[in-house]
Amino acid sequence: MLEELKEANEYIIGKIKEEDKLVLEMEEYAKEHNVPIVTKEVAEYLKFMIDINKSKNILEVGTAIGYSGILMGTVAKKYNGKLVTIEIDEERYKLAQENFKKSGLDNITSILGDATEEIKKLDEEFDFVFIDASKGHYMEFFNDSYKLLKKDGIIFIDNIMFRGYLYKEYPKRFKTIVRRLDEFINYLYENYNFTLVPFGDGIGLLKKED
Numbered sequence: 001m002l003e004e005l006k007e008a009n010e011y012i013i014g015k016i017k018e019e020d021k022l023v024l025e026m027e028e029y030a031k032e033h034n035v036p037i038v039t040k041e042v043a044e045y046l047k048f049m050i051d052i053n054k055s056k057n058i059l060e061v062g063t064a065i066g067y068s069g070i071l072m073g074t075v076a077k078k079y080n081g082k083l084v085t086i087e088i089d090e091e092r093y094k095l096a097q098e099n100f101k102k103s104g105l106d107n108i109t110s111i112l113g114d115a116t117e118e119i120k121k122l123d124e125e126f127d128f129v130f131i132d133a134s135k136g137h138y139m140e141f142f143n144d145s146y147k148l149l150k151k152d153g154i155i156f157i158d159n160i161m162f163r164g165y166l167y168k169e170y171p172k173r174f175k176t177i178v179r180r181l182d183e184f185i186n187y188l189y190e191n192y193n194f195t196l197v198p199f200g201d202g203i204g205l206l207k208k209e210d
C-alpha cells in the first residue's frame, strides 16, 4: 500500500463489508501464511471495473490461492463470463483449485505454469486482463496478453508503483525492479491509452483503442 495514502485506503477498507464466508476464510489464510493477495480496496475497484466493462472473458496472471479469482469469477458470472487464471507455484495452484471448487463457480479455468510461457499458448480473446504476478516480468506479461485483448478491452495492472519506490528513496536491492517498472510506465504512457491510479500499491489501467 502506498504509505502516503495509507489513511485514505484504510478509511475505504473500513467501509467495505464482506460477508462471504469463503472469501473471509481466504483473507485469514492469506494473512496467516503470508500469501500476497489483492488489498480490499483494490479488490472492490477491480470488481467494479469488471462490472462496468461487463467483462465476459477475463485473464488473470498470478492466481495465488484464488482470492481475486473468486471475486472476478463471481462478477463475470453475471454476464455469463469466465475467467482463465495462471499460477506458477504448484502448492498455491492446488489450493486455488480447492477454493474454486468450494465457491461453486463453474466458470474458472486454472492453469499451472509460468505465465511468460502459458499466455503465449492461449488461443482466445479476452476483454479484461488482470496482471498481478512477478513485477520483473510485467512488460512480458503485458505484451503477450495485449495481443489477446479485444478492442476496448481493459488491462488492470496491480502494484505498479511498488510501495512508492518509484518516486521516493528505496532499498538498493530493488534498483533493477524500480528501473524496469519506471521504464514500463513510460512505455505505456507513450504508446497506449493508459493511466496511473494512486490506489492500493498503485494501479495501471489501459484501454485498447484498436
Ligand SMILES: C[S@@+](CC[C@H](N)C(=O)[O-])C[C@H]1O[C@@H](n2cnc3c(N)ncnc32)[C@H](O)[C@@H]1O
Pocket: 036, 037, 038, 061, 062, 063, 064, 065, 066, 067, 068, 069, 086, 087, 088, 089, 092, 113, 114, 115, 116, 132, 133, 134, 137
Ligand atoms: C500477488 S500474488 C497474486 C494474488 C492474487 N491475484 C490475488 O489477489 O488473490 C502473485 C502470484 O503470482 C505468482 N507468479 C509469480 N510469477 C509468476 C509467473 N511467471 N507465472 C505465473 N504466476 C506467477 C506467484 O506465485 C504468486 O502466487
